[in-house]
Amino acid sequence: MAVKRKSEFRKIMKKYWKNGTAVLGTCLLVFFIIVAVFAPQIAGVNEMGNNYQIPRVSWSSKPIAPTSEHPFGVIGGRDIFYGVVWGTRTAFRLGLIITGFSALIGVAIGSISAYFGGWVDEILMRIVDIFLSIPFLVAAMVMTTILGKGLDKVIIALIIFGWMSTARLIRGNILQAREEQYVLAAKALGQKDWKIIMKHILPNTIFPVVVQMSMRIGSYVITAAGLSFLGVGAEPGYADWGTILSYSRNWMTMLNESWFAIVFPGTAMVLFVLAWNLVGDALRDIFDPRMRS
């Protein structure tokens, strides 16, 4: 049994590395992880205290074009290179915490809903409908305005309005898996309930959630950055890609003088999201053989 599983894993990995986009996504992701881990070595640390606060290099708010000392330029008196590098850590923190917690809530509510059925299911699914009826961005904006500024508030807001699709997904999958032939067969063979859940239902329901999670990390990071851009997210000066972008709002009519404050954090964002999307796509192909062509 063990031998067979190993060879199957190897086969999957072989397929994974043959997929060009998957390799590209993985490489990008590894690059971002390296940047995040070695941020202090790459961009230095803030001697004034908190490393997530971009150090001030000038008291003038004027944008300064890239120089050898500040390779990505300066805006609002803040070094953009430092912000982009340390912002990678912020992005991982945001994405992983929000996705993790909202998936946890989603899985819990979705499985309770599918397991108990009846009126519990009815009530929980109506609550899901209600939460889904408030546009995500708008809900997050209202929530962060009321909670106040700060990254922790953004995380709370996005978790509160981010769990619904996971709940729906896992509920639907469990309901579907329960009716599958292999589950009925296992039941007929006298397998215990928990064994059926662990061995048959869970493996067939949890992987779509993993795929969904990997694809959502990018979009949560974007939403958080968007909130910072609008000025309701992280505090000014925080090492966060959206915060750097928000400085350009003061230079809207002469962006050609502050292009570096858009291009560098913008590129980081695009590549980060792209990496997760590519990896998510590849994971979906692996976990769902029906999608393979």
Added chain:
Amino acid sequence: MPLILIGVTLIIFSMIWALGPDRLLASYIKSPEALKTPDAAERLIKKYGLDEPMPVQYLKWLGNILQGDFGYSMVGKKGVLPAMLERFPYTLELTIYAIIPVILVAIWLGVVSAVHQNKFIDQFIRVFALVGWSLPDFVFGLLLLLVFYSLLGWFPPGMVNTQFDLIMRSAEWNKITSMPTIDALLNGRFDIFVDALRHLILPVMTLAYLWWAYLLRITRSSMLEVLRKDYIRTARAKGVPENIVIQKHAKKNAMIPVLTVAGGSVIGLLGGTVFVETIFSRVGMGRFLADAATLLDYWSIIGGALFFSFIMIVGNLVVDVSYALVDPRIRLE
């Protein structure tokens, strides 16, 4: 539907209720004079009923909403509802202009991509879609503004040129729909119409690009699935020309999932206006919400959230109904 409306108002209200009486009171006070006497704050909290239990406050608030009283908007310097009604036509105009290219082009490209699966054109369209799907709308908007305004100077931000803006604010201008392009045509000012369109191009592109990518992906995968069906093989086997197989047999059936997503994307477009209107300094609902959030103008935010949620609920209902119209199988259930 009524249940969902009640639920949404309850969630939104409980968010503002969570602020607590002291902070809520601030949004009622218009001058510092009102707080001169020592126990003024407590008195005012009593007066506005801010210390009452939550259900009582909720019902009171809901009653006000139903009568059209959404509170006072600091951003609009008038009631929240009139301020929103004043801004909505601008957002509607922007969205309508964005929807048409999104749906037409996305479906066309998606079908092309699926028919030529794994050929060069398919790979090209897929890369285009992937990049689009990974590009945040506010980054794309800023880049467009940087290139086409700051560097090239082709398309300025704003609604219309200053001189036209003065004309549009003057008394002889007939405000019929409040949508600049349509009003310009109705007033017989073709030059203003062209200018308004020129100001619309960048915002429309920003709104459209992201949803192009998304709709395209859905169309492609839906089309691929349908093309594998038995009835397509039958049609080909009996000698139906390929063109008709795709246009008549495959495309019609592939459009069903696309329709739901397209409905959703229209609602998503409205949400995207928050960034687009802010970046291109336009007037509209999205900007209203963004300004309200930065000014901590609670009643405007709540009004805006209710407004967007209402559109979303109605939009989903329309999608459900049209779903049944298009797919007879759903009608039978």
